[in-house]
Amino acid sequence: MLLARVIGSVVATQKHAKFQGAKLLVVQPCVAKDGVLTESGNTVVAVDSVGAGLGTYVLFTQGSSARMTPMTKDSPTDAVIVGIVDSVEMGAATVEMPQ
Amino acid sequence: MLLARVIGSVVATQKHAKFQGAKLLVVQPCVAKDGVLTESGNTVVAVDSVGAGLGTYVLFTQGSSARMTPMTKDSPTDAVIVGIVDSVEMGAATVEMPQ
Amino acid sequence: MLLARVIGSVVATQKHAKFQGAKLLVVQPCVAKDGVLTESGNTVVAVDSVGAGLGTYVLFTQGSSARMTPMTKDSPTDAVIVGIVDSVEMGAATVEMPQ
Amino acid sequence: MLLARVIGSVVATQKHAKFQGAKLLVVQPCVAKDGVLTESGNTVVAVDSVGAGLGTYVLFTQGSSARMTPMTKDSPTDAVIVGIVDSVEMGAATVEMPQ
Amino acid sequence: MLLARVIGSVVATQKHAKFQGAKLLVVQPCVAKDGVLTESGNTVVAVDSVGAGLGTYVLFTQGSSARMTPMTKDSPTDAVIVGIVDSVEMGAATVEMPQ
Numbered sequence: 001m002l003l004a005r006v007i008g009s010v011v012a013t014q015k016h017a018k019f020q021g022a023k024l025l026v027v028q029p030c031v032a033k034d035g036v037l038t039e040s041g042n043t044v045v046a047v048d049s050v051g052a053g054l055g056t057y058v059l060f061t062q063g064s065s066a067r068m069t070p071m072t073k074d075s076p077t078d079a080v081i082v083g084i085v086d087s088v089e090m091g092a093a094t095v096e097m098p099q
Numbered sequence: 100m101l102l103a104r105v106i107g108s109v110v111a112t113q114k115h116a117k118f119q120g121a122k123l124l125v126v127q128p129c130v131a132k133d134g135v136l137t138e139s140g141n142t143v144v145a146v147d148s149v150g151a152g153l154g155t156y157v158l159f160t161q162g163s164s165a166r167m168t169p170m171t172k173d174s175p176t177d178a179v180i181v182g183i184v185d186s187v188e189m190g191a192a193t194v195e196m197p198q
Numbered sequence: 199m200l201l202a203r204v205i206g207s208v209v210a211t212q213k214h215a216k217f218q219g220a221k222l223l224v225v226q227p228c229v230a231k232d233g234v235l236t237e238s239g240n241t242v243v244a245v246d247s248v249g250a251g252l253g254t255y256v257l258f259t260q261g262s263s264a265r266m267t268p269m270t271k272d273s274p275t276d277a278v279i280v281g282i283v284d285s286v287e288m289g290a291a292t293v294e295m296p297q
Numbered sequence: 298m299l300l301a302r303v304i305g306s307v308v309a310t311q312k313h314a315k316f317q318g319a320k321l322l323v324v325q326p327c328v329a330k331d332g333v334l335t336e337s338g339n340t341v342v343a344v345d346s347v348g349a350g351l352g353t354y355v356l357f358t359q360g361s362s363a364r365m366t367p368m369t370k371d372s373p374t375d376a377v378i379v380g381i382v383d384s385v386e387m388g389a390a391t392v393e394m395p396q
Numbered sequence: 397m398l399l400a401r402v403i404g405s406v407v408a409t410q411k412h413a414k415f416q417g418a419k420l421l422v423v424q425p426c427v428a429k430d431g432v433l434t435e436s437g438n439t440v441v442a443v444d445s446v447g448a449g450l451g452t453y454v455l456f457t458q459g460s461s462a463r464m465t466p467m468t469k470d471s472p473t474d475a476v477i478v479g480i481v482d483s484v485e486m487g488a489a490t491v492e493m494p495q
Binding site for chain 3: 110112113114115125144145161163165
């Protein structure tokens with residue numbers, strides 16, 4: 001999984017039937033290093049399965065494993081948000097996420 | 100999924116039987132950042148499952164999940180277009196796509 | 199799928215039984231941009247399923263979908279050539295491939 | 298698999314049911330080169346299946362194969378720690394890992 | 397598949413049961429270009445299924461297809477060596493590998 005921050009959402013009227021009702025969020029991956037989180041890598045659009053909102057820090061899963069939630073089962077989904085991050089502990093440093 | 104813009108199409112007479120009749124579109128991935136969409140990353144050839152045209156902004160899915168549409172089932176496809184993007188909302192900024 | 203040019207082939211006497219008789223081609227991925235094809239990214243070794251030759255421009259599929267051809271079924275293959283490219287149309291520009 | 302060092306852990310109260318009780322570790326991938334291990338690439342969050350701790354060098358698996366442990370079966374997991382590294386032998390050089 | 401050179405091996409006492417008895421080799425990916433092989437990309441740890449040794453040039457497979465050998469079936473493996481490379485032919489140039 002990757003750490004990421006939710007930075008937006010996608011509106012798409014015309015889409016695969018399995019996406020009807022799904023919340024499609026734009027996430028910016030982050031890396032954890034030297035006690036801080038830093039944005040790194042290209043943005044991804046992920047289906048929300050945990051009620052994440054704009055600005056939330058999340059964990060998202062990619063590939064076939066993204067189909068392992070009730071909301072994404074058998075759908076052409078390759079990215080799904082699977083957790084909302086409270087904090088990341090890196091040795092002495094603990095980064096608390098804004099909720 | 101990734102955001103992308105359709106920039107072309109591929110003509111291939113000799114191809115796997117499962118691709119007969121499939122529209123093979125060249126898509127340029129985009130990232131959403133600071134309220135705008137920017138092209139980033141290498142182009143990909145994706146099967147169209149939603150009626151996308153040249154210049155359309157789309158969502159496409161990669162990997163095994165690309166086989167989860169009626170058009171790509173059991174085919175050697177690793178990329179499929181699954182939605183046409185109307186707009187991307189990034190906090191205060193909303194990017195409307197040309198249709 | 200990715201666009202690529204066939205630039206070579208691999209000879210391997212000792213290999214997994216499922217590769218016996220398979221043609222293993224070295225392909226150089228290309229990106230389509232500004233009306234031309236440009237080589238980009240690292241070379242990959244792909245199983246040929248369409249009769250491609252040296253210098254041919256092809257489409258190849260990666261990941262689990264690479265096992266969705268009769269030649270690669272149940273084999274430890276993660277890349278397969280699935281089409282020979284005649285041309286790539288990019289708006290006003292059409293790139294005809296050498297056959 | 299990739300070599301990595303465990304550099305932290307993630308606390309997430311709200312998460313997919315399959316992650317309840319799972320230890321979510323932040324790992325920093327490493328490359329083995331010229332007789333030493335060097336950090337390289339973005340951090341990943343992996344489920345621990347072998348009892349790894351902070352500072353441990355591990356092997357982790359990505360993609361669908363990450364679901365092939367009892368702890369991650371059928372869960373939306375795309376990264377799992379599958380081994381604790383004692384040493385890496387590179388020709389004349391042997392790198393012993395701190396345990 | 398990718399071309400690679402075996403540059404080392406990993407010793408891991410504590411590991412997933414499916415890895416017991418498996419030889420875990422460190423491979424350095426290579427690209428074939430302009431008639432030569434050049435190292436490129438990060439090292440990967442792959443299960444050996446063909447009897448490769450230190451210094452051997454090999455082909456390795458990644459992702460779910462890495463589970464398609466008797467040695468890796470149902471195991472949390474995402475990389476497996478599937479062939480030993482004798483030579484790579486690139487048009488006029490043939491690169492013979494040290495065996």
